[in-house]
Amino acid sequence: MAIRKLLLLLKPFDVYHATQSNPASLFTNPRVVHYLNNRSKVHKEAIDLCQKILQQKSVDWQPIFRNDLSQPIRNVDLVVTVGGDGTLLQASHFMDDTVPVIGVNSDPTQAEEVEEFSNEFDANRSTGYLCAATVKNFEQVVLDSFLEGQTVPSKLSRISVSVNSKALPAYALNDILIAHPCPATLSRFSFKSSGLRVSTAAGSTAAMLSAGGFAMPILSQDLQYMVREPIASGGAISGLMHGLIKSDQSIDAAWFSKEGSIYVDGSYVFFTIQSGDTIEISSKAPVLQVVLAPHLSS
Known part of the structure; x- marks a missing residue:
């Protein structure tokens, strides 16, 4: 598939702020702060990598944060969401049946981390049930396969x-x-x-x-x-x-x-x-x- 224009929809960083994501009792827990800072760092690295891949493929792409989206998504060939299921769901409210979307789970849950912090707080990250890709397989397994016509979008x-x-x-x-x-x-x-x-x-x-x-x-x-x-x-x-x-x-x-x-x-x-x-x-x-x-x- 020839991609002329792509919209890169990004999960905002403020969802990782401790003051917005956790009860007040956790504000002073340095392990919580470190955990949230790490999630923000991982998310940013995922965004940077996706942008680098698109630049290498000479795709005309436009980045937009999820909370900046207010108009229907039109005149693009593909939407890539970088975040989790919530980011893809948000994008879907502005899309019709003509534009395909690929979800990239930028911050997958780490089983060992969940076990380590199980007695202190919920350390689950992004489920990404509807996301086909992570940063590990976005380029070769998902994007290239889609561009070459080997992967066909499902109609949900x-x-x-x-x-x-x-x-x-x-x-x-x-x-x-x-x-x-x-x-x-x-x-x-x-x-x-x-x-x-x-x-x-x-x-x-x-x-x-x-x-x-x-x-x-x-x-x-x-x-x-x-x-x-x-x-x-x-x-x-x-x-x-x-x-x-x-x-x-x-x-x-x-x-x-x-x-x-x-x-x-x-x-x-x-x-x-x-x-x-x-x-x-x-x-x-x-x-x-x-x-x-x-x-x-x-």
Whole structure:
């Protein structure tokens, strides 16, 4: 594939600041500070290496930090995200189905580090489930393979949400959660619960799985839904609390609480709803072209 223009989307460095990433009780722990400084250093080295590789290949690329992104991504041939799944998810909200994306996990978790600090703090780094590359294989295994046409992007389904028949401007690559802004507050649809979660196949291994759902083949076009903490009785009702939305189906819900929010791929992107709103959820959204690791795409 001939790449004329590439957008390099970068995870910002401020996420590694101790004052923003950890409770106040950890501020004075020199091991925490060293750990965060090392994460920032590793991330910067990954960015520098990716930029050097692109320069060597004479690719016209433009770097942009994730929190500087505000307009749809257009007029580029490829997007490379350097960070983790969160960076790729953020990019996906600004992309249609015409531009492929490659995720580079800039800061992979180190098992020995997690074990060393297990009694002090959570030393997990980036999972990078949707990232096909690390700095070790970005050039030869991933980028060159893609440019030579040996690697084809996978088409991942996304979630489309309409409120009162008006489509929301962001599609979910992982999941959506419809709930009251205060998690402890009861939500009222046509049933009572603490909310409704819907995930894609790609997102079924994240919050959905933790909540008791099941992992789906990543290329499935179906969606999985689960009513969160339902207040109901009877087997007939319970059977409707968790299931699949087939690719040719949609699910409709009416919101009866005074206020609520639809969270898209986490807590940073959300849309407010109010009593009387009707919500339609389906997989009738433009797919996202993502280069996946071989064990996921095969």
